[in-house]
Amino acid sequence: MGDELTQLNHKERVDALFSSIAARYDLVNDIQSAGLHRLWKRNLSRRIGLVESERALDICCGTGDLTFRLAKRGGTVLGLDLNMSMLTVARRRLAKRVVRGEQLCQADALSLPCANATFDAVTIGYGLRNLADIHGGLSEIYRVLKPGGRLAILDFGKPPSRAVRAAYYQYLRWALPVFGWLFCGSASAYSYILGSLEKYPAQIGVKEMLLDIGFSSVSVTNIMLGTMSLHLARR
Numbered sequence: 001m002g003d004e005l006t007q008l009n010h011k012e013r014v015d016a017l018f019s020s021i022a023a024r025y026d027l028v029n030d031i032q033s034a035g036l037h038r039l040w041k042r043n044l045s046r047r048i049g050l051v052e053s054e055r056a057l058d059i060c061c062g063t064g065d066l067t068f069r070l071a072k073r074g075g076t077v078l079g080l081d082l083n084m085s086m087l088t089v090a091r092r093r094l095a096k097r098v099v100r101g102e103q104l105c106q107a108d109a110l111s112l113p114c115a116n117a118t119f120d121a122v123t124i125g126y127g128l129r130n131l132a133d134i135h136g137g138l139s140e141i142y143r144v145l146k147p148g149g150r151l152a153i154l155d156f157g158k159p160p161s162r163a164v165r166a167a168y169y170q171y172l173r174w175a176l177p178v179f180g181w182l183f184c185g186s187a188s189a190y191s192y193i194l195g196s197l198e199k200y201p202a203q204i205g206v207k208e209m210l211l212d213i214g215f216s217s218v219s220v221t222n223i224m225l226g227t228m229s230l231h232l233a234r235r
């Protein structure tokens with residue numbers, strides 16, 4: 001798998017990677033975060049505070065965790081993802097839901113199939129880090145948000161403390177590939193997280209990009225000593 005992946009361009013590589021882990025993605029998420037990702041997503045959804053009359057876009061929705069959480073609070077939510085295998089899991093979960101304010105679509109976050117100023121809120125959970133062009137992805141979000149619309153970005157972070165960062169990187173380097181190997185049969189599928197985090201501008205860099213693009217009320221919250229981060233902003 002690893003050798004095949006290096007032959008592909010970034011988007012194809014990410015797509016192949018998520019195809020290989022889609023079936024076990026939710027399980028591994030629970031294991032690697034000890035279930036805490038649910039709390040972080042709940043917090044994001046509360047902070048976005050979608051109401052009945054509003055429309056939200058959940059970019060890189062994957063298996064739909066955030067999409068469903070947002071819709072539970074009211075409003076309509078479009079979940080968008082590049083990868084068909086992740087969307088298939090999301091569709092299966094959607095079919096079991098009683099109240100359905102959600103829709104799903106396959107598309108590239110770098111070229112959103114949405115008109116300007118369409119959404120009251122946009123969310124992106126553990127997705128921004130995967131984009132080939134992060135500034136381009138944030139600019140697309142700016143384009144589709146209504147003036148005053150809210151943005152929330154949840155992702156891995158870079159802990160400000162060097163000691164915590166070193167310990168955390170060791171966890172990502174050694175423990176995550178073991179989970180990937182045990183539960184998805186592929187260590188390389190989970191070793192990508194550290195590589196993508198090292199390249200990710202994280203707390204400070206993403207905040208600077210948001211300000212550069214024109215977002216206002218930009219804030220960053222460190223979660224668990226900065227191992228995770230939540231950016232909030234308004235168009």
Ligand SMILES: C[S@@+](CC[C@H](N)C(=O)[O-])C[C@H]1O[C@@H](n2cnc3c(N)ncnc32)[C@H](O)[C@@H]1O
Binds near residue numbers: 081082083107110131
């Ligand atoms: C780590 S998963 C996050 C899923 C979900 N948001 C969550 O929090 O559990 C990242 C998702 O981003 C999607 N993705 C990566 N690059 C993308 C792109 N260019 N456009 C749309 N989706 C993309 C992947 O297919 C994958 O489903």
